[in-house]
Amino acid sequence: MSVHLLDVESRDVSAGQLGLVVDAPAPRPLVELNLTDPAAGELTLGVLGASHVVTATARGHTLTEQVSCDAIAAGGRPLPDVEHRQGYRFTSHIETVSRRALGRRAEMLRTGAAGRSGWLCAEFPGDRDALTVLTAAATGGHWHWRTWHLYPYRDESVIVETESVWQP
Incomplete structure (x- = not known):
């Protein structure tokens, strides 16, 4: 895995505008990672x-799971703490941190993702710490994935973490 340096402005600039929509048509991603597991x-x-x-x-x-500022308009709802459906579980956590703490987390995520399969990391223009990071693995016939969305602001910054499990 390497960090993808995107040459597009971020559309989601506020964690407060994020929503979740499940089983809606998937929008075309800027970058993607495809994983395959014989059982999952x-x-x-x-x-x-x-x-x-x-x-x-x-x-x-x-x-399909979409967390974005467009999710509510696509039939979703404001980002919940927990979402359950048959075979699917989603959790999210929003944390307000100092700008310095956000920088440390960004570096930790970049380092953790470097050279490892199953990781996707994208950096947005304007701030090296404006990251979206995803990782996934298959275990026992189900998928487990985690995401981090880092929103750097001048004083306090925001980190949105999500974790999902799906077993069809």
């Missing part, structure tokens, strides 16, 4: 404009 099927991690889309397919079933 196929998973595509995608970076949108500072947000993400994940598409999982296995045994004739498909799940």
Whole structure:
């Protein structure tokens, strides 16, 4: 894995505008990573404009998860702490941190993702710490993925973390 340096402005500039929509048509990602597992099927991690889309397919079933500022308009709802559906669980956590702490987290994510499979990391123009990072793995016939959305601001910054599990 390497950091993708995107040459597009971030569309999602505020964690407060994020929403979640599940099983809606997946928008085209700016960059993506495709993973395959014999038991769990196929998973595509995608970076949108500072947000993400994940598409999982296995045994004739498909799940899409989009966290973005467009999710509510696409039929979703404001970003929940927890979402449950049959075979699917989503959790999110929003943390306000100092600008320095955000920089440390960004470096930790870049270092953790460097050279490892199953990781997708994208940096947006204007600030080296404006990152969207996704990672996924298949275990026992199900997919597990995590995401981090880093929003650097001058004083206090915001980190949105999500974690999802899907077993069709």
